[in-house]
Amino acid sequence: MKRLFVAASLLLLSQVAGAQSIPQMNRKVTLEGPTGLNWALSTKADVDGGSLKNAIVAANALHVPGLSAFVTCPINACITAASMGGNVYSPAEIQYVTQKAGNEEIGLNVSVLDNTGAGTEIPGAAISPGAKMAGYFGIMQTPQGGTAWGMNSVVTRGAVPYQPSGPNGEPGTGTDAPAGSVPASIGTIGYEADLNNRDQSGASGKPFIVNLYVAGSSKYTSTAGIFYAGNNGEASVPMYQYGIEFSGPSSTVGSSVGGAAVEDDSSATISLHTIGSHSVASIYDESTGPHSLWIVGTHTQQDIEINTSSPRQIQLDGASTSQSILDNTTGPHGYQVMGTHTGADIEIASNSPIAQEFLSAHSSEDQNINTTSPIGTLYQGKHSTADVEYFSSSSSAESFMGTYSAPISDYRQANATDAIAIKGGQYICMDGTGACVHYDTTHSKWVFSNSSGTDIASLDDSGNMTLKGTLTQSGTP
Structure with a gap:
């Protein structure tokens, strides 16, 4: 009778457990021994459809078979509508509420803890032996x-969040x-x-220390290394205020970048393209600094080309x-x-004190106008002193x-009382330097000289004229 009761009890226990495998124990249960509770609780239990709560899985390996066993509901992307493809399946899922x-909660x-592998690296290798990785996500896309x-x-x-959204009551997308x-x-x-x-500075060369490494092994060129998509929620609202922002130094933190914020070492057709x-x-x-735009190096064409309308x-x-x-x-043209x-x-x-200023020493002209325009230089506007004023110490x-097909200096169209003004002497x-005329301010008279520089005639302010030669009347000049 006792044996029958034990058999019935075991049958009932197996029905309650379902597919769960129960460790075999003798009739007298104790804590110690190979059939005790300590041994029983440390053995593996397979659960089919049940739940394992607050468990610590301590194992050398954990393998999740690649089967999409149940319907999952990604937060903010819970797809259940048939028009969007229907339910999403996954072999593993974590749904967690803080x-x-x-x-802080994670x-x-x-x-x-990377504690092995030192000295096994291969310089220049894409994948080095001994390298460690905290997490890996990979997917292989086949033709199907x-x-x-x-x-x-x-x-x-x-x-x-609103409930229920997913098949297991997950918050899903929410409102x-x-x-x-x-x-x-x-x-x-x-x-x-x-x-x-915490080791050493990662300067150009070694050691190679980067925060984000965008790499790959492709036979063909892909679209972009980083791509910013538009705003799917509001078409009229930009997704970001700044696409990339580098923080500056403050009283508590240093600058985010010490060298170049963006450095292009590639052989791309265009380094920066804005459309x-x-x-x-x-x-x-x-910004503030010595230069706003600094261009060095050797270029086969222009340093700056602006081809716009x-x-x-x-x-x-x-x-x-x-x-x-x-x-x-230094070059043919500045x-x-x-x-x-x-x-x-x-x-x-402009309203600057000087509109155009030429300084330094030039081996040829300061200004060379070699055109076929109707007018070489045209001065318009109202100037309080002069259109052209010379303060140089040149020979001329x-x-x-x-x-010239017309007068070298033509003043006929000028609206001025004096065409040419010179000072005494x-x-x-x-x-x-010969055949000149000048006004002698000491004697208040005009003096004429010949090609040798000899004074030959004068005319004072009273109209008196003195000639060094003979005055001939009714002759041929």
């Missing part, structure tokens, strides 16, 4: 496979909370990659303590303007050469 108000923690993601993470700010419901003091970080270098419509500028430099190709604003443009180069312009090649419409202020010469 519990602690004043503690949904999944993987910690690895669908669109593939290597990894996807999502953080939703300002959401209200929007009122705008601004999350305090501004609470941050939202999609992904954080920390790199704590699209920008309401302010394609490149906006608001904008109203202005270059515009300089602001207050400069020195030159707005400084050309400190500045060359080519092409066909409907207005002026160079227009100076102006020198005219070439062939200055000479007006007709042939080099």
Whole structure:
């Protein structure tokens, strides 16, 4: 009778446990021994459809078979509608709700202590023996496979979960909370990659220390290393305020970057390419430093080429303590303007003290106008002193050469009382330094000299004329 009762009890226990394998124990249960409770609780139990709570799995290996065993519901991406492809399946899932108000909580923690492998690396190898990795996500896309993601993470700010959403009551996608419901003091970080270098500086060369390594092994060129997608929620709202932002130093932290914020060592066709419509500028430099744009190196063509149809190709604003443009180069031309312009090649419409200034020593001309334009230089506007004023110590202020079909200096269209004004003692010469006329301020008279520089005639302010030679009347001049 006792045996029958024991058999019935074992049968009932097996029915309650379902497919769970129960360790075999003798009738008299004790804590010690190979059939005791200590041994029983340390053995493996297979669970089919049951739940294992607050368990610590201590094993040398854990293997999840590659079978999509149950329907899963990714938070903020819980797909159940048939139009979106139906349910999502997964072989493993963690659904977790935070519990602690004043503690940090982590949904999944993987910690690895890298304590082996030193000295086994192969210099220059893409995959080095002895390398360790805290986590790995991989997917292989076959010709029969669908669109593939290597990894996807999502953080939703300002959401209200609703139940049930998934097949097991997961919060799923949820609804929007009122705008601004999350305090501004609470941050939202999609992904954080920390790199704590406590060893040595990672300068150019060795050691190789980077926070994000975008690599691959491709036979063909892919679209992009990093791609920013548009806003799927609101088409009129930009996804980010800044695509990439580098923090500056403060009283508590140092600068995020010490060298170049962006360095291009590639052989790309174009180093920086901007397209699209920008309401302010394609490149906006608001920094402080020695240079706003610094170009060095050897280029086979132009250092800067602007090939646009904008109203202005270059515009300089602001207050400069020195030159707005400084050309400190050596070459055939410091500045060359080519092409066909409907207005002026160079227009100076400023209120500066000096519109154009030439300094230093030039082996040839300060300004060379070698054109076939109707007018070489045109001065318009209202100037309080002069259109052209010379303060130089050159041998000649102006020198005219070439062939002219009209007068070299034509004042007929000028609206002025005096065409030419000179001061006393200055000479007006007709042939080099000879055949001149000047006004002698000491004796208040005009003096005429011949080609040898000898004074030959004078005319004073009273109209008295003195000739060194003979006055001939009714003769041929």
